[in-house]
Amino acid sequence: MNILVCISKAPDTTSKIAFTNGDTQFDENGVQYIVNPYDEWYALVRALELKEAQGGNVTIITVGSAADDAVIRKALAIGADDAVRIDAPATDAYFTAMQIAEYAKGKGFDLILTGKETIDYNGSQVAGMLAEALELPFVSVATKLDVAGSTVKAEREIVGGVQEVEVATPVVISCAKGMAEQRIPNMRGIMAARTKPLTVVAPTALDALTTYASYSMPAAKSSVKLIDPNNLDELVTLLHNEAKVI
Amino acid sequence: MNLVYINSANGLSKAALETVTYAKKLGSDVAVVTNGGADSSVLSTLGTYGASLVLQDSSLDGQDPGQLVKLVAAAAQKIGATTIIFSHDLIGKAVAPRLSVRLKAGLVAGAVALPEANGNIKVNVFSGKAFGYVKVNTATRIISLLPNSIQPETNSTACSVEAFDAQAGSSAIKVLATKKPEGAIPLPEAELVVSAGRGLKGPENWGIVEDLASALGAATACSRPVADIGWRPHHEHVGQTGVAIRPNLYIAAGISGAIQHLAGVNGSKVIVVINTDAEAPFFKAADYGIVGDAFEVLPRFTEAVKKFKAAQH
């Protein structure tokens, strides 16, 4: 089974979020990048489990610059076999998805996995775009994934519940919690990652469909109003009369 | 004309009414395209919110995003739509990106407001820690609207319902089983949420959380460790790596307020925090705080809510 796992870098969850250049650019100063948790914990780990059980190959792919190689090596250390980097900044989800589609076309991947969203731009866009560009079925926000031959059984989230579905490979699947458990790379994995193949591919000429024109921070909360733990009637009255939420 | 996609297979959700309201506020006529066999008397009520036309393909059950994208694309072509709106729910997240590629039209995923004067559209970024303003570079734009971002508003319009055959082919996705807890409110759509964390000490103690939720008519949620240890189901996990929500009221009991938790909930309009530790970081993000023991405060809170509700009748 050949599995392609799309990974994105994402700022560490404790990063200070700030903007520069008149609030038009994310301030990367002092920001540590990690592999986007959904891509790493669920998509990549489940791909490795399937490979370990059934044989095959796990390739990771990212769209980014040489600065992102550290994040790629981390995913290799967890156990991916090889890596591809499309050498261009990921300007928007469409640009990113089309670059990956261009690479994946005709390569015979049985499964193409992504995380359900990135924790920086939270768009949930790349997987669906890839499926459309490659004319493949798409299982979105899957929480379980099993493969037998060319039959995929997955559990996916639906509005207000979950659903078990069956679909044939090749298929694009976006992965969420429940599918696998995070793996911590060991020393052997980290050493091996240094020599695993990382292919750098030139991007196809393509325009982004959207641009982040600017950013802003939410207004600071005014300070908390403390309520006497013995007077919950007061809280209910405030929620009704002052906050008007009940 | 603006086009709105709605899944009406299970009736009209609040999120659906929000999307029609949003489309109407953009300032042109609104057409709706929908799958499922809902009665035309149900669908025509969308006129109350500003829709003048509903195109219904009752042959599609809405399970395969690959079919739904063909449905929406065919409807967009039929009416010459320049703006296409989805709810940013589990169906919208699966279909809108496909449509973006199919029509080569820019997608604003998770809009939280109407476009600014310059046309840019506000979205949450960094899991709610900041906002971004997205500019669409194409003539046709697609917007998926985060649930609870605007309230449905009436704008009575004469509305006709037409059968529409999108010829979307067969479904590539076979549904084996569907599990929907009866009566549960889907977390992303809930206006009121009661959430609890490790401070509740064990799954057997969740009764007091559920009691408050049912007194309020709220959904329940939890912090990540609580879902990780299996005290609560995964779909209740809110935060940066869980569900991001923006209810009107978020009540957090026994949750410390770590940055990753706050990221998914700080879009809530009002936050109430109950914690024994007056130094818990969550108080800095709260509107109302109670320094106290959740085991005592939650039952009292429930009683106070019941008393209030009884007095209202």
Ligand SMILES: Cc1cc2nc3c(=O)[nH]c(=O)nc-3n(C[C@H](O)[C@H](O)[C@H](O)COP(=O)(O)OP(=O)(O)OC[C@H]3O[C@@H](n4cnc5c(N)ncnc54)[C@H](O)[C@@H]3O)c2cc1C
């Ligand atoms: C990459 C990454 C992603 C993460 N993503 C998320 C996420 O999406 N969502 C999330 O929630 N967390 C996330 N976390 C974890 C987060 O950092 C915190 O560890 C977690 O939120 C803490 O959960 P908690 O508040 O329930 O537990 P604790 O931090 O243990 O806090 C328990 C709180 O309960 C209080 N308490 C104890 N007893 C009582 C009582 N009787 N009555 C009232 N209060 C009481 C305590 O004072 C304390 O404040 C993430 C972490 C990382 C590293």
